[in-house]
Amino acid sequence: MKITFAPALPVLFLALAACSPGTPPDRYDLSKMDLKPAPAKLSNERHTGPFASGGSLNMGAELKPLDPSPIKEVRLDTTHKIIEIAPGVNFSAWTFGDTVPGPTIRARVGDKVRFSMTNRSDEPVPGVQIAAAPMMHSMDFHAAMVSPQDKYRSIAPGQTIEFEFTLNYPGIFMYHCGTPMILEHIASGMYGAVIVDPREGYPTKVDREYVIVQSEFYAKPDPGKRKIGGAPLYVLDGDRLRASQPTYTVFNGVHNGMVKKPLATKPGERVRLFVLNVGPSKTSSFHVVGTIFDRVWIEGNPDNQFRGMQTVLLGSSNSATVEFMIPENGSYIMVDHHFANASQGAIGLISTSVKPEERELEHHNIPATATPTDPDAVAGKLAFESKCLACHSVGQGKKLGPDVLGVTRRRSDAWLARWLKEPEKMLQTDPDAIALLKEYNNIPMPNQSLSDAEIRQYLNYFHWFDAQPTGAAKAPGGK
Amino acid sequence: MIHRAVLAGLLLAAQEALACGYCVEDKVAMVYDHSVIVRALNKRHEVVFLAIEGSLAVSTRLQRELERSIESTPGVDRRSARVSLTGASLSFAYDPARAPLGSILRSLDKNLGAKQIRTTLLRIVSENPGGPVTKAAPGRAGS
Numbered sequence: 001m002k003i004t005f006a007p008a009l010p011v012l013f014l015a016l017a018a019c020s021p022g023t024p025p026d027r028y029d030l031s032k033m034d035l036k037p038a039p040a041k042l043s044n045e046r047h048t049g050p051f052a053s054g055g056s057l058n059m060g061a062e063l064k065p066l067d068p069s070p071i072k073e074v075r076l077d078t079t080h081k082i083i084e085i086a087p088g089v090n091f092s093a094w095t096f097g098d099t100v101p102g103p104t105i106r107a108r109v110g111d112k113v114r115f116s117m118t119n120r121s122d123e124p125v126p127g128v129q130i131a132a133a134p135m136m137h138s139m140d141f142h143a144a145m146v147s148p149q150d151k152y153r154s155i156a157p158g159q160t161i162e163f164e165f166t167l168n169y170p171g172i173f174m175y176h177c178g179t180p181m182i183l184e185h186i187a188s189g190m191y192g193a194v195i196v197d198p199r200e201g202y203p204t205k206v207d208r209e210y211v212i213v214q215s216e217f218y219a220k221p222d223p224g225k226r227k228i229g230g231a232p233l234y235v236l237d238g239d240r241l242r243a244s245q246p247t248y249t250v251f252n253g254v255h256n257g258m259v260k261k262p263l264a265t266k267p268g269e270r271v272r273l274f275v276l277n278v279g280p281s282k283t284s285s286f287h288v289v290g291t292i293f294d295r296v297w298i299e300g301n302p303d304n305q306f307r308g309m310q311t312v313l314l315g316s317s318n319s320a321t322v323e324f325m326i327p328e329n330g331s332y333i334m335v336d337h338h339f340a341n342a343s344q345g346a347i348g349l350i351s352t353s354v355k356p357e358e359r360e361l362e363h364h365n366i367p368a369t370a371t372p373t374d375p376d377a378v379a380g381k382l383a384f385e386s387k388c389l390a391c392h393s394v395g396q397g398k399k400l401g402p403d404v405l406g407v408t409r410r411r412s413d414a415w416l417a418r419w420l421k422e423p424e425k426m427l428q429t430d431p432d433a434i435a436l437l438k439e440y441n442n443i444p445m446p447n448q449s450l451s452d453a454e455i456r457q458y459l460n461y462f463h464w465f466d467a468q469p470t471g472a473a474k475a476p477g478g479k
Numbered sequence: 480m481i482h483r484a485v486l487a488g489l490l491l492a493a494q495e496a497l498a499c500g501y502c503v504e505d506k507v508a509m510v511y512d513h514s515v516i517v518r519a520l521n522k523r524h525e526v527v528f529l530a531i532e533g534s535l536a537v538s539t540r541l542q543r544e545l546e547r548s549i550e551s552t553p554g555v556d557r558r559s560a561r562v563s564l565t566g567a568s569l570s571f572a573y574d575p576a577r578a579p580l581g582s583i584l585r586s587l588d589k590n591l592g593a594k595q596i597r598t599t600l601l602r603i604v605s606e607n608p609g610g611p612v613t614k615a616a617p618g619r620a621g622s
Binding site for chain 2: 122133134135136138153154155156157179180181
């Protein structure tokens, strides 16, 4: 007897496929996503009290555990306020939740975000009479799948918008103001991150979780020469903004902020960083000196995994989760390996010591104990701390090169300007330069290709610290 | 802060605008000047927002010309014109007791017509708490 199975095979395969225990359900099954959010509501009921509220909000780099509530009530009001983005640089910012970046929202796939926002840009800032004029603002959540015309509409000062959406994909998503000119609204501080954990949690366990938001500032001294507490007010520099030439590139809103306040860790710990590059116009080559990223989840989604990466490249509004081990005691340096950005402040430490390192690390920046207020001197100070501290100190003795404290009393401005401009030429002809070379073990002063404007900034900074009381102005040295 | 009635006006306008396209609030935001609105409403004047239609070369000179042209229109408040060539929109305050909006817009279109530019009504902000706060000018369709 001949038995033929062939006609039954397709049916058998289908049955096996349907019953196979090895076939996971599709996490991204569109038919199971909530894609019908309710219409947004507009009102003139103005929020009062705190500018941000909600159990899922995180106000700094350190992240709280996930709030288990399936509905996340989130309130982020818009404000105009003055923030200090670098020492002495008081910037006229626009915010979500009165901070830059805005608070980080943390939730989980399947959670519903119930969002409300009052445009409070017309409210006076306590103690400060200088802030940008009230204007329209809006909210654009990259984590949402909604009609922009309904949910992301611009609202006028005094108005409140409310809408809700369900989180369908895990990841790290940007939020920002979408009101024209969007570039100006983002560059003025209106952005933040939404972290969406996978529904089933992450596949790894970690000891620490931090969020790092990289962004650029484009600041110039106020043309009207307004001041904040005696220091110059800085405003958005539209020309530099359109030319993509930031004055500061920062992590979590502050130039060198996490150098002054390192993130804590311990040897042997596994650290997870949620990294978002806001831009608005620059990419980030995010790197941590001293370790290797064991896992990288592009856009923060564990399905997009790489192993053993040194650097992760993030365009504007790109993100990644990186996990790595802390092998031994030390300060591990988070940096944008595009060092032009790092030298503008995109740098921070993850340290096994509670206090910031006293010693300089490589060519990276360390804060000084006093700050000038003149914009040129501020720029000179920041440039000096970025480029010169490896070889020079201010008031802390010789290093590879001289201690520059008192340099304006030892040398004329003309000499210093020429020395900064073309040291190699002076080393051929100038007796003082030749003597310096000999005194410092024939290590030549490098030509930093400084512009005349930059040299003027350095000189202003030198004159500033030489005018300070003894010991007031110190910039610690490097190795 | 803006009077509540004004807010209600903006809200109603925003809801009505939804059928007209996604960019209405964006166009309004481009020429929204809080100080102009506050100043106008304190005088019981109104503020109108218009979309600009036509081929525009973005230049400061053209922007100034348009602002001058708007402010030379009878009924328009001085120093209240705001023009965004990038956003293709404009706004100005006016005194409805002195000149109805319809006549202002007809005069404006006549002035701007020489530059091959037409306007379309987007919003009117009014302090009138009881009456309609967004209205189309006679013979014109609201956006």
